[in-house]
Amino acid sequence: MKSQLSVILLLAMIFTLGVYPLNSCALYNEPQPDDAPSSIDRTDYPALYLQEPPVYGEAVWMVQARLKELGYDLETTGYYNLETSSAIRMFQLANGLEANGAVSDVVWKNLFYGPDGEPNLPTDSTIPDKKRLYLEIDVATRTIKLVEEGQVIVKYPVAVGKSETPTPLGEWRVVQKSTHWGNGFGTRWMGLNVPWGIFGIHGTDKPYSIGTYASHGCIRMFNRDVEKLYPQVPLGITVRIVENGKMFPKDLKPIKLKKNSYGQQVVYVQSRLKELGIELDRADGRFGNMTELSIKYFQVWHGLKVTGEMDEETYRAMGMIK
Secondary structure: OHHHHHHHHHHHHHHHHHHOOOOHHHHOOOOOHHHOOOEOOOOOOOOEOOOOOOOEOHHHHHHHHHHHHOOOOOOOOOEOOHHHHHHHHHHHHHOOOOOOOOEOHHHHHHHHOOOOOOOOOOOOOOOOOOOOEEEEEEOOOOEEEEEEOOEEEEEEEOEEEOOOOOOOOEEEEEEEEEEOOOHHHOOEEEEEOOOOOOEEEEOOOOHHHOOOEEEOOOEEOOHHHHHHHHHHOOOOOEEEEEEOOEOOOOOOOOOOEOOOOEOHHHHHHHHHHHHOOOOOOOOOOEOOHHHHHHHHHHHHHOOOOOOOOEOHHHHHHOOOOO
């Protein structure tokens, strides 16, 4: 009886091993889905800080690449680990910020733009004339063109933002140029001065995405194409991002706007003002003095209450809503 029981136990063990073979994951307690690290690929200044397990993603890679570019000695892994947190703490100390090792919107802006939150651009005399040389990206056709004196110099296919993370329409400038960020950013990076996040034109390790709506708002190019375009693009060049040639949609919700507002809706208003013949410097999503004065001018012109703010009546008079 004892020997029969031993045989039964042995057979049971063999069966178990056959169905559930031993592997290294089982031996080391493979993390359950709830323990898996979070992926943060957004570009709208997401908060980054030490967690267990550490968060990872394109946002982390972007911070690490920028820190390396600024001379900090760390490995770019895409994981927000202790080494990255320590480098951020050193950066915060060097720039008079609270040294907590976490990335806030203030840290994002200091990393990419400097202490005053504004990018370091060439002087006005050296910024290319936007009528002479500019880039135009159309998210509808997923193309980028370098235009000089009205003539298309080169044209390439691109990938743009998905519907939930759209590429920002507007008139921006290239405020940063970098090489070999790696990972999803390919071999070249050209950053834009969009006020609500970090957006840029860059290469990719996902060439199959080109020609589609695939990114988190950035503009992806084949590495071979961005390497050709990169030396032709000076700092300060205007980048027009449109949809079928327009910077505002047909269906628009009349959100109230006033001085110091910023965002995509401000771009829509600025673009419409320019279409109506009220000249602005650029549709850059920043509601400043010039935008306020332009709206006041429009309101006076159309017999509206002069507030310098966008209300439903002003939207309607501008032909942006019915």
